[in-house]
Amino acid sequence: MIPSLIGGGLVGIYPGYKVYEYVWKDAAFCTSCHVHDYATVGWENSSHQRLTTCHDCHHQPLHEYVREMVVLLTKNPKFPKDLDHIPYIPDDLCQACHISNHQDLSTVTGPLDKEDIDKLHKVDKTKMHQLHFQHKTKLKLLGEFKIKKIDRMGDVAIIPSNEEGKERPITCSDCHGGPSNRAHNFSATDSACVRCHQDEHKKKIGKEFGCRNCHFQDFMIPTSKNPTK
């Protein structure tokens, strides 16, 4: 019996690893239950699609997996109408790839190697990102906005207001999150700029060209190449 157990055990290591790989690293596993077309399409069309998998960003404690199974069976949510808040992404998830020398890469399990992550654009080394990191805001966090049931039924995106709360550092989500139905599309929108900068360029130029036509490049220029510094 014991040699058979050992033999079977050795053979079982490989399929065990493949099951883990499928569950943790393959988006096909997640999308087989999580039928949220708009979010899946958003991810497939984004720059993250070939570089990340679901678990690079979606983490939760162990007990949440059990709760999820219960919810799936008893009250399966239908998105986006059951999404009662604007998605809020904590900074550390973005920072794992997008700031230089980030210590905690344990969350990253997707196809990118550490050397590839090092080559990504690091926002703490760019002029305008750095400027925003140094400032604080009183705007409420995106996760604090509740979406009314009646608003969830329509196709119109819910744009977060400039309602104020406690002073806090500016987070990645403040600019790269935003309208409620843009799941997995993290490009900054003009509506995010206007939440803080509503008094700028009120005349024709602001209305006609928006914010990013002129200011986009300032978020990409490395600080070391900034002639004004």
Next chain:
Amino acid sequence: MIDLKTILEKKRNRIIIRVAGVIIGFLGSAFIIFQVLFLYRVLPHGGL
């Protein structure tokens, strides 16, 4: 005198035990490997 039926029965039992051992080992090892790797990923994010 050794009964042929008994010999065959013993042989069959031995085969069943071996096959069962391989299957149990296979499933057990696959399950343990999966669990260890899965918990290694999940536990840093809030554990239980």
